[in-house]
Structures are given as structure tokens and as C-alpha cells.
Amino acid sequence: MAVLMGSLLFTGTGFAKESLHDQYHVYENGEYIGTVKSPEVVNHAVDEKKAEAEAAHEDLDLVVGRDLNVVKEKVFGNPETADEETVKETLGESLAVEAQSVAVRIGDETLFHLKDTGAFERVIRGVKLTHMTEEELDGYEAAREDGDFPEPEAGQTVVTDLSLKADLQAKEVYTAPDNIMTEEEALDLLLSGRPVEQDYTAAEGDTPGSVAEMHGMDLEQLIELNPEMDQQADLVPGDSVKILVDEPYVEVTVSRKHKEATAIAHKKVAKDDPNILKGQNKVSQAGKDGRKEMLTVTETVNGKKMSEEVLEDKVVEEPVDEIILNGTKAVPGAATGHFAWPAQGGYISSKKGPRWGRQHNGIDIARPSGKDILASDAGTVKATGPQGGFGNRVVVDHGNGYTTLYAHLSSISVKPGQKLLQGQKLGVMGNTGNSTGVHLHFEVRKNGELINPLTVLKR
Numbered sequence: 001m002a003v004l005m006g007s008l009l010f011t012g013t014g015f016a017k018e019s020l021h022d023q024y025h026v027y028e029n030g031e032y033i034g035t036v037k038s039p040e041v042v043n044h045a046v047d048e049k050k051a052e053a054e055a056a057h058e059d060l061d062l063v064v065g066r067d068l069n070v071v072k073e074k075v076f077g078n079p080e081t082a083d084e085e086t087v088k089e090t091l092g093e094s095l096a097v098e099a100q101s102v103a104v105r106i107g108d109e110t111l112f113h114l115k116d117t118g119a120f121e122r123v124i125r126g127v128k129l130t131h132m133t134e135e136e137l138d139g140y141e142a143a144r145e146d147g148d149f150p151e152p153e154a155g156q157t158v159v160t161d162l163s164l165k166a167d168l169q170a171k172e173v174y175t176a177p178d179n180i181m182t183e184e185e186a187l188d189l190l191l192s193g194r195p196v197e198q199d200y201t202a203a204e205g206d207t208p209g210s211v212a213e214m215h216g217m218d219l220e221q222l223i224e225l226n227p228e229m230d231q232q233a234d235l236v237p238g239d240s241v242k243i244l245v246d247e248p249y250v251e252v253t254v255s256r257k258h259k260e261a262t263a264i265a266h267k268k269v270a271k272d273d274p275n276i277l278k279g280q281n282k283v284s285q286a287g288k289d290g291r292k293e294m295l296t297v298t299e300t301v302n303g304k305k306m307s308e309e310v311l312e313d314k315v316v317e318e319p320v321d322e323i324i325l326n327g328t329k330a331v332p333g334a335a336t337g338h339f340a341w342p343a344q345g346g347y348i349s350s351k352k353g354p355r356w357g358r359q360h361n362g363i364d365i366a367r368p369s370g371k372d373i374l375a376s377d378a379g380t381v382k383a384t385g386p387q388g389g390f391g392n393r394v395v396v397d398h399g400n401g402y403t404t405l406y407a408h409l410s411s412i413s414v415k416p417g418q419k420l421l422q423g424q425k426l427g428v429m430g431n432t433g434n435s436t437g438v439h440l441h442f443e444v445r446k447n448g449e450l451i452n453p454l455t456v457l458k459r
Contacts, residue, residue, distance in 0.1 A: 020074055020075070020076060021074070021075055022037075022072060022073070022074055022075075023036070023037060023072075023075060024036050024037070024039050024041075024042070024070050024071065024073070025070070026042055026068070026069075026070055026087055026091070027069040027070075027071065028065070028068050028069070028091075028094055028095070028096075029067045030067075033087055033090050033091065033094070034083055034084075034086055035083075035087070036084045036087050037084065039070050041084050041088060042065075042068070042070050042087075042091065044088075045087075045088050045095065046064050046065045046068070046091075046095065048092070049064045049065070049091070049095045049097060050062060050064040053177065056177070057177040060099040060100075060115055060180065061099060061100045061115070061116075062097060062098070062099050063097075063098050063099070063100065065091075066098055066174060067096065068095065097176070097177060098174040099115070099174065099175060099176070099180055100115075100116070100172065100174060101113040101114060101116075101172070101173060101174065101179070101180050102114045102115070102116060102120050102170050102171065102172055102173075103170070103172075103173045103175065104120060104169070104170050104186070105168070105169045105170075106167050106169075106249065107167065111168075111190075112181045112189060113173075113175050113179045113180045113181060114180065114181060114183065114186060115180055117170065117172075119183050119186075120170050122183055123183050123186045123187050123190065124164070124250075125137070126183070126187040127164070127250050128162065128164070128252060130191060130303070131252045131254055131302065132159060132162075132254060136157075136158075136159045136256075137159070137162075139158060139159065140158075140160075140162055143158075151257070151259070151295075152257050152258060152259040152295075153259065154259050154261035154293055155261055156258070156259060157256050157257070157258040158256065158257055159255070160257050160297070161253070161254070161255035162252070162253070162254055162255075163252075164251070164252055164253075165250070165251035165252075166249060166250040166251065168249070168250070189249075190248075190249045190250055192246065193248040193249060194246065194247055194249060195244040195246055195247075196245060196246075197225065197242055197243070197244060198242070198245050199241070199242060199243075200215070200240070200241045200242075200243045201238060201239070201241075202236060202237055202238065202241055203237055204237045205234070206234065207233075207235060208222055208223070208229055208230075208231045208235065209231070211235065211241055215244065216246075217243065219231060221244060222243065225242040225243070226241055226242050229241070248302055251301060251302060252301070252302055253299065253301050254299070254300050255297060255299050256297065256298050256300075257296070257297050257311075258295070259293055259294070259295050260293065260294050260296070261291055261292070261293050262294070263289040263291060264289060264290035264292055264315065264317075264318075264319045265289055265319065266287040266288055266289050266319040266320055266322055267321045268287065268321070268322045269322065269323050269324070270324050270325075270326055271284075271323060271324070271325055271326070272325075272327075272328045273326065273327055273328065273329075274328050274329050275327075275329060276325055276327030276329060277327045277329050277330075278327050278328055278329055278331055278336075279327060279334070281324050281325060281326045282324070282325045282327075283322065283323070283324055283325075284323045284324070284325050285321065285323040286320070286322060287321060287322025288319065288320040289319055290315060290317045290319030290320075291315075291316050291317040292314060292315045292316060293312070293313075293316050294310060295311045295312040295313075296309065296310050296311060297309050297311055330378060330421040331421075332378065332419035332420060332421050333378055333379060333380050333399065333419035333420065334378050334399070335377045335378050335379055335398040335399055335400045335402070335422075336377055336422055337377070337400065338377065338458060339376045339377050339404075339444070339453075339456045339457050339458065340376050340422055340423060340457075340458065341374075341376075341457065341458070342365070342374050342375070342376045342406060342440065342442050343365045343368045343372075343374065343429065343440050344369050344370035344371070344372050344374070345367075345368045345369035345370070346366055346367050346368035346369070346440075347365070347366065347367060348363050348364065348365060348454075349364045349365065349366040349367075350363065350364040352453065352454070361443050361450055362443035362450075362453060363441075363442050363454065364439045364440065364441055364442075365439060365440045366437065366438070366440075368429060368440075371410075371430075371438075372425050372427075372429075373394075373406050373409060373425070373427050373428065373429055373440055374423050374424065374425060374426065375404075375420045375422055375423060375426055376396075376422070376442075376444075376457070377396075377398050377404070377422050378398065378419075378420055378424075379396040379397050379398035379399055379402075379404075379419075379420055380396065380399065380417065380418070380419055380420070381394065381395070381396055381397075381415060381416050381417060381420060382396060382397040382403065383395040383416060384412050384414060384415060384416055385412070386432070386433070387407075388433065389434035390405070390407035390408065390433050390441065391407060391408045391409065391430070391431075391432025391433025391434070391435060392407075392408070392410070392411070392427065392430065392432045392433070393406060393409065393433075394412055394426045394427060396420060396426075401447045402445070402446055402456075403444075403445045404442065404443065404444050404445075405441075405443040405444075405445075406427070406440060406441075407433060407440070407441035407443075408429070408430055408431060408433050408435045408438075408439060408440060408441050409428060409429065409430050410427070410429065410430025410431065410432060411427050411428045411430070412426065412427040413425050413426055413427045413428075444457075
């Protein structure tokens with residue numbers, strides 16, 4: 001009996017070794033799919049699914065069958081019947097294709113998926129660039145890294161502070177490839193904001209329709225928020241109306257310093273100079289504009305200016321006046337165009353016009369305080385000496401169409417061709433020629449024609 005039992009036991013063990021086989025049970029998400037003889041069947045199905053997905057999503061890092069589980073089992077005797085075609089067909093339909101991604105959330109809400117953290121960082125940079133230039137952002141980041149924010153030069157603006165207020169969380173997760181947004185789509189979503197309820201106080205003349213239009217809403221939306229509202233009636237001023245406004249997901253606060261340089265205009269100052277001939281001028285000091293600088297700091301939130309403060313406003317360079325010297329020195333022979341009184345005081349004893357049966361061609365000036373006769377205007381002596389009834393006379397050509405005649409002089413102080421200044425002495429009042437007493441006979445001609453001296457004389 002012992003020998004027989006041993007023989008049977010040995011034979012049974014040998015039979016068991018010859019009948020031991022491998023088989024593989026396939027599960028997805030814990031659910032049994034089927035049994036295959038080789039794991040290669042599963043690997044092939046996964047590879048086919050992944051190749052198909054990668055053709056549609058070349059830029060994504062894809063995984064297939066992340067929840068797929070293959071369990072190996074050794075069995076005696078005949079293995080379970082393996083329906084490999086059914087398993088392959090089932091896997092082709094059920095295998096989950098996922099992409100590694102970054103989920104961007106606000107609280108429990110997932111806003112969007114991006115392909116990686118680099119894409120998320122670029123989207124956040126895009127939000128910043130909505131409110132500043134590339135140059136400003138690069139300068140700010142370099143200064144922050146160095147720990148040194150330089151003061152702006154004149155005409156320059158520098159960003160001194162940048163902060164983002166957002167309840168955003170980024171977490172690496174797996175998701176369906178179609179869930180992943182482009183960076184442009186994600187940026188547009190962040191900038192568009194989300195609708196939030198606010199209270200609006202109705203004003204005179206408001207209607208449901210005008211309030212909805214004012215806030216970019218449909219009338220139906222407004223009525224849905226305010227079910228008690230009568231859309232046909234005007235609103236009562238002071239009533240509180242619920243509205244929807246877009247609130248940005250991200251609040252970007254930017255502080256900038258700006259230094260503005262402005263010119264301080266210089267003045268022109270005119271001064272008389274007796275050493276410069278009349279009618280001439282000279283710049284004795286060149287003018288130069290001054291300069292002042294104003295340093296301001298402004299704070300904006302999402303591009304809207306919230307505050308502005310003047311930190312410094314000072315004159316850094318005073319203006320220099322331009323000084324112009326105007327000549328007052330009379331020019332001999334150059335007429336001023338204005339006729340001065342030709343005597344030292346006195347009065348008009350006889351005017352131009354009919355006198356004693358004939359024409360009196362000038363005016364007579366008598367009883368002066370002094371007897372010097374003076375050139376009524378600057379000019380050139382044309383003639384001197386006795387001339388008939390004029391006695392001693394002087395004729396002056398003023399070079400502008402006017403000539404003057406001074407008669408009955410007791411003596412003459414000038415010569416023909418001499419250049420005279422206005423008011424220069426010509427001679428002394430006398431009683432020469434046909435004269436009834438000591439006086440000056442004074443005539444004025446314009447372009448050769450006698451005129452009344454009183455029309456040009458100023459006393």
C-alpha cells in the first residue's frame with residue numbers, strides 16, 4: 001500500500017507540472033473586460049489607441065489605459081477560453097485617452113486646462129502684458145531680481161510695483177485631450193471675467209430696458225434677477241435693482257513712476273541804450289529756457305487709474321532772460337518823421353494864410369524864452385544865407401519828402417551839406433529881411449508843396 005500510494009503521488013505531481021498554464025485577466029477601472037493568453041494583446045490595443053490619439057493631438061503628452069490592469073494567473077489543466085478578439089474590440093472602444101495637463105481652478109471650479117506649467121506661466125504673463133508693455137515688464141522683472149528700482153530719467157516711466165490678485169490654483173492632473181485650451185483661449189477667458197450680481201440704484205427716467213442695455217444685459221436676464229419687476233413700467237428713482245456685471249478673474253495692480261520735464265519760457269527784456277544809434281538794436285544776452293521736472297506716481301487696477309500723487313515738483317534750471325538793447329542815439333540826418341517845436345518856447349504870432357492882402361506861407365513864432373533856433377527834425381542842410389525878404393534863412397531837407405525853412409535869423413550856425421540831429425541849433429532868432437520884429441518865420445513843404453506847419457508840429 002505504501003509503495004502504491006507513493007507511485008500515485010509521484011504520477012500526480014508529474015501530471016500537474018505538465019498541465020500548468022499562464023492566462024491574463026484584463027480589468028479597466030476595476031471592471032473585468034476578459035481574458036487573454038498573452039499581455040501583448042493588451043499592449044497592442046493600447047499602442048493602436050495611443051497612435052490614433054497622437055495623430056489628432058501632436059503637441060500633447062498622452063497616456064492611454066492609465067486605469068488598465070492585467071492580472072497574470074497560473075492554472076492547471078485547460079485555461080479558460082480566451083476571447084481575444086472580443087477583448088481587443090472592447091479595449092478599442094473603452095480605453096481612456098488622457099493628457100497630462102495643468103488644471104486652473106478658482107475654488108472648486110475648474111476654469112480651464114493647459115498642457116503644462118509653462119503654458120500657465122505664459123498665460124499669466126499675457127494677463128500682465130494686457131496692462132503694460134513688454135519693455136515695462138522686462139524692466140520691472142530685471143529690477144526686482146536685482147533688488148534695485150532706479151528713478152526714472154526725464155521723460156521716462158518705470159514700473160515700480162506689480163501685483164496680481166487672483167484666487168487661482170494650478171494643479172497637474174490628467175484630463176481628456178479635448179479639454180485642453182490653447183493659451184490664447186485661456187487668456188481670453190481670464191480677461192473676460194465672470195458675471196456677478198450687484199445692486200444698481202435706479203435714477204430718474206430709468207426703465208427696465210434702459211438699465212439692461214446700460215449694463216450689457218438682455219431684458220430677460222434682468223427680469224430673471226428681479227422677478228417682481230414690471231418690465232412695462234418705469235422704475236422708481238432710488239429703487240434697488242439687481243444687475244450682472246463682469247468681474248475679472250485676475251486683478252492686476254501696477255504702480256508707475258513718471259518724470260515729466262517741461263520748459264520754462266525765458267523772457268525778452270528790452271532796454272534803451274544811448275550808445276546805439278536809434279533804430280538799431282543788439283542782443284546783449286542770449287535767452288535760454290529754464291526747465292522744471294515733476295515726479296509722479298500713479299496706480300492703476302486693470303488699466304483704470306485709481307490714484308496719482310506728485311512726489312516732487314522742482315525747477316532744475318532757471319530761465320535766462322534775453323536782453324535786447326534798443327538804440328536811442330539820434331542819427332544825424334536821419335529823420336524821425338515827427339516835427340518838434342523849432343524855438344525855445346514862444347507863441348504863434350501869425351498863422352499860415354491871408355495876411356495884409358497877401359498869402360503868409362508859414363507861421364511866425366515870437367517872444368521865446370531863449371533865442372536859439374532848433375532843427376524841427378533831423379536832416380541835411382540844403383541852403384543857408386540871406387534870401388530876399390526871408391533875410392538870413394536855413395533850409396533843411398529831411399530826406400523823406402519834407403523840407404523846412406527857418407527865416408529872419410540874426411546868425412546862422414550850420415553849413416550846406418551838414419547832417420543835423422533833431423533839436424540841433426541852426427542859428428539865433430533875429431529881425432533880418434522883411435521883418436516887423438524879432439521872431440522866427442517857419443515853413444514846411446511836403447514833396448515841394450507848402451503845407452500848414454501846424455498839421456505836423458508837436459509842441
